[in-house]
Amino acid sequence: MIQLERIQRRYVTDEVETTALADIDLTIEAGEFLAIMGPSGCGKSTLLNTLGTVDRPSAGRYLFGDRDLATLDEKELAQFRGQTLGFVFQSFNLIDELTIEENVALGLAYRKNGGERRARVAGAMDKVGIAHRGRHFPHQLSGGQQQRAAIARAIVGDPRLILADEPTGNLDTENGQQVMNILAGLNAEGATIIMVTHSPSHADMAKRRIDMLDGRIVASAAHAI
Ligand SMILES: Nc1ncnc2c1ncn2[C@@H]1O[C@H](COP(=O)(O)OP(=O)(O)O)[C@@H](O)[C@H]1O
Ligand SMILES: [Mg+2]
Numbered sequence: 001m002i003q004l005e006r007i008q009r010r011y012v013t014d015e016v017e018t019t020a021l022a023d024i025d026l027t028i029e030a031g032e033f034l035a036i037m038g039p040s041g042c043g044k045s046t047l048l049n050t051l052g053t054v055d056r057p058s059a060g061r062y063l064f065g066d067r068d069l070a071t072l073d074e075k076e077l078a079q080f081r082g083q084t085l086g087f088v089f090q091s092f093n094l095i096d097e098l099t100i101e102e103n104v105a106l107g108l109a110y111r112k113n114g115g116e117r118r119a120r121v122a123g124a125m126d127k128v129g130i131a132h133r134g135r136h137f138p139h140q141l142s143g144g145q146q147q148r149a150a151i152a153r154a155i156v157g158d159p160r161l162i163l164a165d166e167p168t169g170n171l172d173t174e175n176g177q178q179v180m181n182i183l184a185g186l187n188a189e190g191a192t193i194i195m196v197t198h199s200p201s202h203a204d205m206a207k208r209r210i211d212m213l214d215g216r217i218v219a220s221a222a223h224a225i
Contacts, residue, residue, distance in 0.1 A: 001028055001029060001030040001032075001064065001065065001160075001161070001192060002026070002027065002028040002051065002062075002063070002064055002161075003026075003027050003028075003061075003062075003063040004024050004025060004026040004027075004050075004051075004060065004061070004062055004063075005025060005060055005061040005062075005063070006023055006024070006025060006059065006060040006061070007021055007023070007024040007025075007026075007047075007050060007057045007059070007060035007061075007062065008021055008022060008023060008024075008057060008058045008059040008060055009021040009043075009046050009050060009055065009057050009058050009215075010058045019214075019215050020043045020046040020215055021043050021046055021047060021050065021057070021215045022043075022214065022215035022216045023060075023215075023216060024047060024060070024215075024216070024217060025217075026210070026217065028192065028194065029192075030160070030192055031187070031190065031192055032192050032193070032194075032207055032208060033183070033184070033187040033192075033193045033195070033205075033206040033207045033208070034193070034194045034195070034206055034207070034208050034209070034210065035195050035196075035197055035202070035203035035205075035206035035208070035209040035210070036048070036194065036195065036196045036197070036209075036210055036212060037196075037197060037198065037200075037203055037209060037210070037211050037212070038211050038212035038213055038218075039213070042212045042213050042214060042215065043212055043214075043215040043216075044165075044196040044212055045165055045196065046215075047212070048163050048165050048194065048196055050062070051161075051163060051194060052081065052085055052087060052163045053069060053072075053077045053080065053081055053085075054081075056070075064080075064084075082109050082157065083109070083157070083159075084159055084160050084161060085159050085160075085161050085162075085163060086107065086153075086154030086155050086157070086159035086161070086162045086163070086191075087154055087162075087163050087164075087165075088147070088150055088151055088154050088162065088163070088164040088165070088167045089150070089164075089165050089166075089167070090165055090166040090167065090169040090170055091170060092138070092143075092146045092147050092149070092150045092170075093150060094138040094146055094149060094150060094153075095138075096137065096138055096139060097137075098137075098138075099134065099135055099136065099137055100125070100130065100133050100134050100135070100136050100137070100138065100141065100149045101121050101122075101125065101134035101135065103138070103149060103150075103153055104121045104124055104125055104134075104149060104152045104153045104156050105117055105121050105156070106153055107124075107152075107153040107154060107155070107156040107157050108120060108121070108156050108157050109157060120156050120157075121134070121152075121156060122134075123156075124152040124153075124155055124156040125149070125152050127152065127155070127182075128148040128149070128151050128152045128155075128182055129148060129178075130145055130148050130149055130152065133145060133149070142175070143170055143171055143172075143175060144171055144172075144174075144175030144178060144179070147167060147168075147170075147171060147175070147179055148178070148179065148182065151167075151179070151182055151183075155186060155191070159191065160191065160192060161191070161192045161193075161194070162183070162186060162191050162192070162193045162194070163194050163195075164183065164193065164194070164195040164196065165195075165196045166196050166197060166198065167179055167183070167195060167197075168180065168197065168199060168202055169197075169198065176199070176202065180202050180205050183195065183205075184205055187207075193206070204223060206223065207222065207223055208220070208221065208222045208223065209221050209223065
């Protein structure tokens with residue numbers, strides 16, 4: 001599904017040049033559940049943002065299926081993201097002024113009509129166990145519920161690929177486990193998942209794990225499931 005070839009990402013500021021991604025070669029098959037680990041600053045988020053096309057590589061090639069994503073303009077990339085990707089973040093990133101169901105609906109492309117929108121939103125909330133929270137606002141929910149709402153927003157459009165950056169980083173053990181069970185369930189239903197985590201036990205729930213250091217992949221291991 002995905003092929004990264006010699007991907008580099010350099011950040012240049014006035015004083016310093018940082019190499020966030022040095023030379024990444026990575027192939028990801030449809031149906032994988034990949035965990036990315038490594039110390040703070042090693043490039044995990046940059047890699048995930050590059051995979052999500054919200055960050056452009058400085059060099060290298062990103063193939064998605066048989067498409068070279070460098071050939072897409074901003075509008076085409078936005079369309080690609082909307083149809084194909086779902087994002088989950090450590091800090092949930094829900095909009096405080098919107099209800100949970102309005103937040104979840106943000107994950108849908110505009111083309112859906114009212115009836116289908118409502119059905120999709122209800123289905124996604126049901127799937128993550130927050131069906132009865134639609135009219136609440138984010139601050140009225142626990143952290144675990146907020147992250148499940150964020151997952152509902154990510155999956156409401158039926159994305160093929162889910163990108164999660166430390167999705168359990170702000171959660172206690174029990175809520176973190178719930179989020180992991182939801183991700184594992186989505187993967188079992190066919191979604192490809194790429195997840196950054198600091199938790200070895202959560203990485204063990206993935207099918208494969210890569211370790212990064214200084215912008216490079218330094219180890220890769222498949223888990224026996
Ligand atoms: N927008 C940016 N401008 C300059 N440097 C950045 C920017 N984003 C990330 N970096 C640098 O790139 C490196 C990798 O960052 P990041 O991908 O966020 O690491 P991780 O997610 O593994 O903690 C770090 O050295 C970080 O300081
Ligand atoms: Mg990060």
